[in-house]
Amino acid sequence: MTLGDVLGVTAAGVVAGVDLVTVPQAMTGRPLVAAFVGGWIAGSPLHGLVVGAVLELFALETLPVGVSRYPDWGPPSVAAGALFAPDRLHAVPFWPSLVGVVLVAGLVAWIGGYALGLVRRANGAAIVRRCAALDAGDPKALIQLQAGGFVRDAGRAALLTVVALGAGGVVVGVVAALWRAPAVVAQAVLLTVAAGVGAASVWRLFGRGRNARWLLAGAALGTAAALVAA
Numbered sequence: 001m002t003l004g005d006v007l008g009v010t011a012a013g014v015v016a017g018v019d020l021v022t023v024p025q026a027m028t029g030r031p032l033v034a035a036f037v038g039g040w041i042a043g044s045p046l047h048g049l050v051v052g053a054v055l056e057l058f059a060l061e062t063l064p065v066g067v068s069r070y071p072d073w074g075p076p077s078v079a080a081g082a083l084f085a086p087d088r089l090h091a092v093p094f095w096p097s098l099v100g101v102v103l104v105a106g107l108v109a110w111i112g113g114y115a116l117g118l119v120r121r122a123n124g125a126a127i128v129r130r131c132a133a134l135d136a137g138d139p140k141a142l143i144q145l146q147a148g149g150f151v152r153d154a155g156r157a158a159l160l161t162v163v164a165l166g167a168g169g170v171v172v173g174v175v176a177a178l179w180r181a182p183a184v185v186a187q188a189v190l191l192t193v194a195a196g197v198g199a200a201s202v203w204r205l206f207g208r209g210r211n212a213r214w215l216l217a218g219a220a221l222g223t224a225a226a227l228v229a230a
Contacts, residue, residue: 001042001082001165008041009082010161016074017157021116022150029074031055031105038081048081054102054190055080057198059109072112075157076105079164083172095186096179100171102190108164115160119152 012034019029027033032052039048059073080101126148127134133141179186203212 001169005042005082006162006165009038009078009165010158012037012041013075013078013161013164014154014157016078017072017112017160018150018153020072020074022153029072029077031059031073031077034074034077035081035084038078038083039085040081042082042085044085047084047086051080051084051098051101051105052077054098054194055105057194057201058102058106060198061201069113069117071106071109072116072157072160073105073109075112075160076108076164079108079161079168080105083165083168093179093183093186095183095190096175097172099186099190100175101168102194104164104168104171108160108167111163112156112160115156116153119149119156122152123149 016029016034016037019026028037030052032049032055035048035052035055036045037048039045039051042048055073055077059071062070062073083101084098123145126145130141130145134145
């Protein structure tokens with residue numbers, strides 16, 4: 001990966017990261033979008049879309065509400081989409097390498113939730129330091145607070161993206177060196193876990209009352225259509 005690729009992926013990771021809470025949510029931080037962009041920067045948007053679709057199943061129930069702690073899927077999804085490009089995989093089979101980048105993205109997303117808490121504490125401390133100026137109606141204090149909060153969150157997102165890129169590259173190399181099982185094993189494990197987590201998230205959000213009946217009916221029809229198409 002060239003320096004230009006790294007800078008481009010990091011910039012996209014920043015856009016995806018600040019979209020979570022700092023700027024008005026435009027869904028650029030959703031894994032489906034973020035990984036697609038990462039793959040596009042690396043020259044393979046379709047591979048990025050595959051990674052994003054899998055990560056989206058894990059991220060379905062992530063709701064950035066209030067001060068609750070939740071994973072930040074945006075930056076690691078951008079990195080995962082870039083890492084999954086064919087020329088980055090070398091001799092690693094498709095499904096084992098996908099398992100590797102998904103594991104790294106999930107871990108970094110979880111770390112991102114803790115990092116977001118640190119940013120919030122730093123923002124709170126900055127507010128305390130400028131209380132007198134804010135009470136006096138100083139507009140410069142407000143601008144400084146907003147700019148400082150944005151810079152902190154952008155730095156957090158950039159760091160998460162770089163960490164995911166570095167860790168993901170290492171994991172893909174380890175998989176290439178150690179993987180001996182048939183690729184179908186990785187396929188079965190990944191799809192089973194991702195589909196199970198996604199289904200549980202959808203059921204938790206919509207599996208009540210009349211919604212549950214419609215949800216089950218839709219799932220049955222979709223399964224039947226997939227079997228007929230196969």
